Amino acid sequence: MRRPTLEDVARLAGVSRSTVSRVINRQPGVAPSHRRLVQEAIVELGYRPHLGARALASGRADTVDLVIVDDDPDALSANPHYARVIAGAVKALASNDIRLQIRLVPASGAVGAGGLKLGALLVNVRPELAQQLRRGYGWVVSMGRSAPRVASIEPDNADGGRLAVDHLYRDGRRRIAVIGGPESNPCAVDRREGGLRSIREAGLEPVVGQGDFTLATAERVTRRLIDEHPDVDAVFAACDMTAAGALRALTAAGRRVPDDVAVVGFDDGVIAASAGLTSVRQTVEENAASATRMVLARDGGRVFVPVSLTVRQSSGQHGDA
Amino acid sequence: MRRPTLEDVARLAGVSRSTVSRVINRQPGVAPSHRRLVQEAIVELGYRPHLGARALASGRADTVDLVIVDDDPDALSANPHYARVIAGAVKALASNDIRLQIRLVPASGAVGAGGLKLGALLVNVRPELAQQLRRGYGWVVSMGRSAPRVASIEPDNADGGRLAVDHLYRDGRRRIAVIGGPESNPCAVDRREGGLRSIREAGLEPVVGQGDFTLATAERVTRRLIDEHPDVDAVFAACDMTAAGALRALTAAGRRVPDDVAVVGFDDGVIAASAGLTSVRQTVEENAASATRMVLARDGGRVFVPVSLTVRQSSGQHGDA
DNA sequence: CTGAAAGCGCTTACAG
DNA sequence: CTGAAAGCGCTTACAG
Numbered sequence: 001m002r003r004p005t006l007e008d009v010a011r012l013a014g015v016s017r018s019t020v021s022r023v024i025n026r027q028p029g030v031a032p033s034h035r036r037l038v039q040e041a042i043v044e045l046g047y048r049p050h051l052g053a054r055a056l057a058s059g060r061a062d063t064v065d066l067v068i069v070d071d072d073p074d075a076l077s078a079n080p081h082y083a084r085v086i087a088g089a090v091k092a093l094a095s096n097d098i099r100l101q102i103r104l105v106p107a108s109g110a111v112g113a114g115g116l117k118l119g120a121l122l123v124n125v126r127p128e129l130a131q132q133l134r135r136g137y138g139w140v141v142s143m144g145r146s147a148p149r150v151a152s153i154e155p156d157n158a159d160g161g162r163l164a165v166d167h168l169y170r171d172g173r174r175r176i177a178v179i180g181g182p183e184s185n186p187c188a189v190d191r192r193e194g195g196l197r198s199i200r201e202a203g204l205e206p207v208v209g210q211g212d213f214t215l216a217t218a219e220r221v222t223r224r225l226i227d228e229h230p231d232v233d234a235v236f237a238a239c240d241m242t243a244a245g246a247l248r249a250l251t252a253a254g255r256r257v258p259d260d261v262a263v264v265g266f267d268d269g270v271i272a273a274s275a276g277l278t279s280v281r282q283t284v285e286e287n288a289a290s291a292t293r294m295v296l297a298r299d300g301g302r303v304f305v306p307v308s309l310t311v312r313q314s315s316g317q318h319g320d321a
Numbered sequence: 322m323r324r325p326t327l328e329d330v331a332r333l334a335g336v337s338r339s340t341v342s343r344v345i346n347r348q349p350g351v352a353p354s355h356r357r358l359v360q361e362a363i364v365e366l367g368y369r370p371h372l373g374a375r376a377l378a379s380g381r382a383d384t385v386d387l388v389i390v391d392d393d394p395d396a397l398s399a400n401p402h403y404a405r406v407i408a409g410a411v412k413a414l415a416s417n418d419i420r421l422q423i424r425l426v427p428a429s430g431a432v433g434a435g436g437l438k439l440g441a442l443l444v445n446v447r448p449e450l451a452q453q454l455r456r457g458y459g460w461v462v463s464m465g466r467s468a469p470r471v472a473s474i475e476p477d478n479a480d481g482g483r484l485a486v487d488h489l490y491r492d493g494r495r496r497i498a499v500i501g502g503p504e505s506n507p508c509a510v511d512r513r514e515g516g517l518r519s520i521r522e523a524g525l526e527p528v529v530g531q532g533d534f535t536l537a538t539a540e541r542v543t544r545r546l547i548d549e550h551p552d553v554d555a556v557f558a559a560c561d562m563t564a565a566g567a568l569r570a571l572t573a574a575g576r577r578v579p580d581d582v583a584v585v586g587f588d589d590g591v592i593a594a595s596a597g598l599t600s601v602r603q604t605v606e607e608n609a610a611s612a613t614r615m616v617l618a619r620d621g622g623r624v625f626v627p628v629s630l631t632v633r634q635s636s637g638q639h640g641d642a
Numbered sequence: 643c644t645g646a647a648a649g650c651g652c653t654t655a656c657a658g
Numbered sequence: 659c660t661g662a663a664a665g666c667g668c669t670t671a672c673a674g
Contacts, residue, residue, distance in 0.1 A: 005667055016645040021669060029643060052373035052383070053667035056650045060669095062373070063420075076408035077606055080591055083404035087397035090423050099384075099422055102411050215595060244595035248634070270401055271595045274536060274565035285398055313569070326651055337661040342653060350659060374651035377666045381653095 004045040013041040024049060051097060063099045064089070064295055065120035067133065067140075071106045079213075079241075080269045081284060085123055085143060088288025098296070119295040121288065122146065126184075139298050141291040143284075145186040153291045153303040157187050160280035160307040161194025164236045164264040167278070167309055169202050171316055173234035173262055177207035177225050179218060179246060181238035188213070188238045191266055191280075195236045207232055211242045218245025219252075226253055226261075233261055234315075240265040240272045240279055247275060247314065262315035276313035283307075325366040334362040345370055372418055384420045385410070385616055386441040388454065392427045400534075400562075401590045402605060406444055406464060409609025419617070440616035442609065443467065447505075460619050462612040464605075466507040474612045474624040478508050481601035481628040482515025485557045485585040488599070488630055490523050492637055494555035494583055498528040498546050500539060500567060502559035509534070509559045512587055512601075516557045528553055532563045539566025540573075547574055547582075554582055555636075561586040561593045561600055568596060568635065583636035597634035604628075 010020045015034055022030050023038040030038075041047070055062040066089055068075065068082055076082050089100050098118065107126075119139030122130055127147035134140045134150055142152040161178075168176055178195045181188025192208075199206040207229045209221040218237065222245060226232050235250075237243035243265030247257060255261045265272050268281035287305055294303075327345070331338045336355055343351050344359040351359075362368070376383040387410055389396065389403055397403050410421050419439065428447075440460035443451055448468035455461045455471055463473040482499075489497055499516045502509025513529075520527040528550045530542040539558065543566060547553050556571070558564035564586030568578060576582045586593050589602035608626055615624075 006669095007667075017668080018645055018670080019643090022644095025669085031643060034643085050377070050667050052376050053650090054669075055373050056371070056377060056652085056666095057668040057670080059650065073412065074408060074606060076411060077401070077405040078591060080398070080401060080404065083401065083407070084398040086404070086407065086423070087395060090397060090425060091394065094425075099420065101420055102407070104411060104415075241595060248597050252634075270399060271591065274562060274592045275596055276569050285395065313573075327653095328651075338652080339654080339661055340659090343660095346653085352659060355659085371651050374666090375653075377650095377668085378652040378654080380666065 003050075004047045006047070006049070008045055009038065009041045009047050012045060013037040049097075051099070061118045062097065063101050064093065064118050064292060065137065066100055066102045067120050067122050067125060068102070068104050069107055069124040069126070069129070070104060071108075073104070076102070076104055080271060081239075081267065082123065084269060084284035085121070085288040088285035088290075089121060089292045091285070092289035092292035096296070119298070121291050121295060122150075124185075139295055141294045141299075143288065143291055145190075145302075151294060151300045151302065153287050153294070153305065154187070155282035155287065155305050155307050157190035157307075158194030158197075160266055160282065161191045161196070161236065162198045163307065163309045164266070164280050165195045165198035165202075167311070167315065168234040168236065168262055168264060169198075169204075171234075171258075171262060174204060175207065175229065175231045176204065176234040176236060177209060177222075177229070177232045179209040179211045179221055179225075179235060179237045179242050181211055181213045181242065183210075185213075191238045211238060211245075213239050213241055215241055215245040215248075218242040219249045222246040222249035223253065226250070226255065235261060235263045237263065237265050240267040240269055240275075240277060243277050243279065243314075244271055244275055247277070258313065258315050264309075264315055268310045272310070272312070278312045278315040279310050281308045281310045324371075325368045327368070327370070329366055330359065330362045330368050333366060334358040370418075372420070382439045383418065384422050385414065385439050385613060386458065387421055387423045388441050388443050388446060389423070389425050390428055390445040390447070390450070391425060392429075394425070397423070397425055401592060402560075402588065403444065405590060405605035406442070406609040409606035409611075410442060410613045412606070413610035413613035417617070440619070442612050442616060443471075445506075460616055462615045462620075464609065464612055466511075466623075472615060472621045472623065474608050474615070474626065475508070476603035476608065476626050476628050478511035478628075479515030479518075481587055481603065482512045482517070482557065483519045484628065484630045485587070485601050486516045486519035486523075488632070488636065489555040489557065489583055489585060490519070490525075492555075492579075492583060495525060496528065496550065496552045497525065497555040497557060498530060498543075498550065498553045500530040500532045500542055500546075500556060500558045500563050502532055502534045502563065504531075506534075512559045532559060532566075534560050534562055536562055536566040536569075539563040540570040543567040543570035544574065547571070547576065556582060556584045558584065558586050561588040561590055561596075561598060563587075564598050564600065564635075565592055565596055568598070579634065579636050585630075585636055589631045593631070593633070599633045599636040600631050602629045602631045 120137045122142040180192035265279040268279040272279035441458040443463040451467045501513035586600040589600040593600035
């Protein structure tokens with residue numbers, strides 16, 4: 001019942017361990033007859049290489065870290081964005097015999113590599129820490145803008161802001177409120193600025209609120225905004241969770257969505273889908289998969305990914321559901 | 322710049338590798354003076370053990386698998402339930418130098434252990450496959466009911482159904498619709514049956530719809546239900562996603578929630594929170610953490626976890642937000 | 643094209 | 659309490 005080893009395969013096939021190793025690793029220079037013998041032995045024994053041993057012997061790492069900086073210990077389940085990153089990374093790694101190690105660390109916490117790593121994916125990591133991790137890991141790719149010399153892949157957040165506002169404008173909205181995210185988050189800032197620029201270019205005066213990506217704050221801010229500016233007829237929120245909070249505040253205040261006020265979020269994740277929320281779509285899963293491949297290939301540079309708009313019931317003509 | 326090894330520590334501390342190993346693994350029988358020397362050397366070099374090498378040498382595995390059976394390749398991001406399981410497992414493993422390997426496999430796919438594993442957490446795994454994996458992995462714990470001899474941890478789904486219906490009944494609802502989940506999912510069946518029993522015990526006649534945990538189906542089924550039974554004044558859905566679909570169908574049909582129709586979901590995850598949905602709360606993160614610890618401790622048995630009710634705007638007195 | 647041998651970074655009886 | 663030695667399952671020059 002012992003797990004078969006490469007040695008067992010070699011014995012059964014009647015060749016040396018070196019030869020088996022070459023076949024497994026698809027290296028050239030093995031006689032076809034031997035190659036076949038080895039393959040048959042592998043199947044017969046149900047052999048699967050021991051990844052840890054391989055990593056140890058080759059000196060090559062077998063793990064990519066996913067470093068997520070968040071102070072909420074439940075962030076992994078509370079924030080659907082992280083699940084999308086995990087999904088993309090898992091998909092990119094699935095066929096590669098490479099493992100993903102998820103590390104959720106608080107903003108104040110230290111991050112040690114702890115084991116030989118191929119590199120790391122960074123989410124929500126501030127520039128200084130990103131620089132530091134780049135040294136520690138050898139190679140990192142940041143999801144979203146980061147430090148100058150750190151590779152990154154990021155959605156075109158500013159353009160997303162523009163898409164959202166243009167959509168609202170074409171829908172006839174003329175008093176558009178923008179609820180931003182944390183000031184420390186470059187993505188959030190770009191989204192807000194992109195939206196604000198479009199509003200001003202249309203000759204309108206924006207209403208601005210400061211959010212923090214949480215539902216509770218979004219509700220509170222929205223309540224205040226429509227209180228101070230009862231003529232607001234549209235809200236562009238920096239993320240879906242913020243948009244969901246706005247939605248709740250609006251309906252609680254008796255405003256009909258989208259008749260009285262239209263709402264557009266950002267992410268187009270599971271929250272937008274379930275709430276019928278128009279949202280700027282960013283391809284988080286695909287971006288995470290790309291970032292993972294960049295780590296494996298040790299690709300650098302800064303990749304920009306276009307975004308699009310998914311229109312649902314929270315905006316547009318009434319009843320176009 | 323080479324990563325320091327145990328050998329480096331031994332040399333710096335002036336002791337043998339054995340002694341260093343004993344200190345690292347907190348084994349007794351090391352002279353305090355030596356222990357201190359080793360600890361200082363560890364700090365000075367910034368030494369961290371190579372987990373793969375340790376696993377190889379000790380014969381002990383360093384990985385727990387999370388096997389999720391789902392045909393949707395995007396399930397990890399589309400279904401918030403999985404994120405909660407991952408969150409709980411990651412949390413339980415964080416301090417243990419043990420890694421989590423996520424394996425998303427289609428219902429038809431094969432699952433090979435592939436490496437030395439401590440065991441596996443099973444999600445959505447049918448009894449036959451669970452039995453088989455139990456052998457392959459040595460130890461598995463299923464999230465949700467499974468085969469007779471497979472350890473499991475499951476929320477009290479039937480009681481959740483009862484809680485939901487009793488809440489609706491106390492709220493004055495007398496025409497309660499139940500939308501179930503996939504017939505193949507024991508959790509979904511238990512929830513539905515728990516709800517139906519309560520409805521019948523109250524002397525009411527239930528309205529029943531068949532869902533499949535997806536938004537689109539929930540919308541379609543709800544549309545049909547209120548069409549055929551216009552007097553429906555409450556919906557109990559087998560999961561939050563289903564409840565979200567019901568919510569959309571109801572408002573699209575001009576019903577006010579909760580004034581005309583109350584809605585209760587199941588899970589109390591991020592969708593319920595963002596949609597203001599009353600929902601039966603199951604502690605998925607905690608359950609997953611417990612299941613993970615059961616794998617590590619090789620605990621068996623079937624653990625039942627109580628559920629509770631989180632009341633939000635989709636039920637109860639109008640305007641109690 | 644092939645295999646014997648050394649070695650990756652650890653742990654663990656074993657002898658002292 | 660301590661260390662020398664064997665070994666975990668692999669890979670990789672190296673010599674043939």
